[in-house]
Amino acid sequence: MNKKEFMDIMKNSLLESGISDMEDILNEYEEHFLFKMADGFSEEEVSLKLGDPKELAKQFVQEAPVIKVKKKNRFFTGLGLGFLDIFVGCIFLVLFIGVIALAAVAISSATAGVLLITKMNIASLLPVMPYKSAVMFSVGLIALAILVFITVVYGFLWFKQLLVSYSRFHKNCMAKASNKAVYPAKATFLQVSGKLKRTLRGTILVSLVIFLVAFIGGYAVSALEAKALEFWHVWEWFQ
Structure with missing residues (x-):
C-alpha cells in the first residue's frame, strides 16, 4: 500500500481505539515516511517494512492486555x-x-x-x-x-x-x-x-x-x- 492508504488505515484504527495522542503518533509515522523516502525508498517499500497499520495501532491502546x-x-x-x-x-x-x-x-x-x-x-x-x-x-x-x-x-x-x-x-x-x-x-x-x-x-x-x-x-x-x-x-x- 502507498503512504496515504497506510496513514488512513492507521488513523481510522487509532480513532476506533480512542487514542488520546493520536496526532503525535501520526506525525511520527508521517516523519518516518518522509525520511525513508528521502533515502530512496518508495512508499510501498516503507509501508511493507513497517507492517500492518492496524496491528501497529493496537500497541498504543492503553487498555490492551499487557503480557507479563x-x-x-x-x-x-x-x-x-x-x-x-x-x-x-x-x-x-x-x-x-x-x-x-x-x-x-x-x-x-x-x-x-x-x-x-x-x-x-x-x-x-x-x-x-x-x-x-x-x-x-x-x-x-x-x-x-x-x-x-x-x-x-x-x-x-x-x-x-x-x-x-x-x-x-x-x-x-x-x-x-x-x-x-x-x-x-x-x-x-x-x-x-x-x-x-x-x-x-x-x-x-x-x-x-x-x-x-x-x-x-x-x-x-x-x-x-x-x-x-x-x-x-x-x-x-x-x-
Missing part, C-alpha cells in the same frame, strides 16, 4: 544498552569536539582576515607583507571562515539528529523488552529543508570561488611584489 515480561529480560536489555551507551557516548564526544574545533578554525580564520585588512598585527602574530597582498589573503581567509562555519552548522545539525535518532533507538529497545508501544525509527542522516539547503549550497559555492580566486590572486600579487615565487623567504616569514 520477565524482569531478567529488561535487566539484560538495560545492561546491554548501558555498555552500548558508553561506546556511543565516546563517539558523540569525539564528534562534538570536532565541531567545536572547526568552529575555532572558523573564528581564527575570520579574525586573521579582519586583522590583515585593518593592519592590526597584535603581538606580531601575523606575517609581514605588503598591503595589496594582505587584502587578497584577508578576503580569502574570510571566505574560508564562511566555508568552515557552514561546515560547523551542518556538523551541529547532524550531531543533533544523531542524538535524536539514538535516543529513539534506546527508547524502542526498552519498550520492546517491556512489551510496550514501539515508535518508528528516527533518521540518522541530516535532514535540511529545501530552502535552507539551497541557501547553504549557494553560499558554499560562492565562498569557495572567492577563496580560490583570493588566494591565487594573493600568491600572484605577493610573488610580483617580492619578485620571487617563494615570496615567504624574501619576507622572512619563518625566521
